[in-house]
Amino acid sequence: MSFNARFKLLPYDYELPRGEEREEPAEKLSTSSEDHQLQLVALSKQSRFRATNIPRVVITVAVFILWGVITFIAGITIGKGECRGDWGSFENGFIEERVVTPPHIFELTQTTFTGGVDFTPEGEEVLGQSLYVGEPSPEIDVAWNAIIGGESHYFSVSEAEAKQLWGMDWEKYRDRIRGGWTGTLDMFHCLHCLNQLRKALRRDYYPEEKYRGTVHQLHCIDHLRQVIMCQGTSVISPSEWHDHRGQYINPKQLHTCRNFEKLHEFSKARYNGNIAVPREPRLHSHLLRSSD
Structure with missing residues (x-):
């Protein structure tokens, strides 16, 4: 049966019969x-x-x-x-740093680390060249003293800086010997700690100093641990093949760092340069006792 037959559709050319046409009124x-x-x-x-x-x-x-x-x-x-x-930020200083150190002092530089562990063809460990480690010598001590700076890395902190840095505890940190407040960039504290640990490895050459014994060394280890974890350096140190030793980490890689020399010069200028902060007079002993 066709489509038209099933649904009874009229073909498109269908016309009404003549007799069926009607006129509308x-x-x-x-x-x-x-x-x-x-x-x-x-x-x-x-x-x-x-x-x-x-x-x-x-x-x-x-x-x-x-x-x-x-x-x-x-x-x-x-x-x-x-x-x-x-x-x-790392390149302009963090808020707790900029209280004393202005942003323009933080300058970035790139350097490839040195001093990794090397191996002879027979597999014997060989220390890479470095000014700061090796058999104890006056030359190594001079190199460490040059970057730590002795007493020059301790500088005077103003009262306004002390209040901003330490809040309600600002009086607690008053320097009772020199007057005012004394501070150091933590970078130098870390270097001091590392140098003390270096000396502790060779007590035959460096006798133990008062207040620089085991407790101080453990403090240094834990402080350096916190600094390393805080900074979270994420440069990739690859594993390198050595005959007789196998795979071994090679840390001699490119790093983006803050310019140490610029920070060092700033610290020295704060110590006794043209930006040094004059120290306030020391408090009298009875005033110190009353503040305890």
Whole structure:
């Protein structure tokens, strides 16, 4: 059965038999014509309404989307800015550092580390060249003293700096010998600790000093542990093959560092240079006792 037969559709060229044609009354035709015109007017108004409102809807949606995107980006930017503003950065100094050390002192430089462990073809360990380690000698001691700076790495801290650095504890850190407040860049404290551990390895050459015994050495180890974990240096040290030894770490890699010399010069200038802070008079003994 054909599609037309099943659904009884008339063919597209079907015409009514002549005898079945009927004329519509004139009144009905007139009414139909008026209704048709009214419908056209209504449709025209509806079309104009839709044409007017579609752009408004599109603009409204676009504005909301744009506002959301701007707000999201602004939130991220402000969040990052606040984080940097609150904590500082490696290249410009962190907030707790910039109380004393201005941002321009922090200068970055790149250097390849030296002094790793090497091996002879027979597998014997050989220490890489270094000014700071090896058999004890006056030359090695001079090298360490040059980077630690002796007493020159301790400088005067102003009262305003002390209050900003230590808050409610600022009086606790008053220097009762020299007056005012005394501080050092922790970099020099770490170097001092490392030098003491170096000396402890050779008590046959470096006799134990008072207050520099086992307790002090353990303090140094734990302080250096915290500094290393805090700084979180993430340069990759590769494993290298050595005959008779196998794989061994090679730490002689490129690192991005702060310029040590610039920080050292700043510390010396704070000690007795043109930016040294004058010390306040020492408190009398009765005032010191009353503050205990």
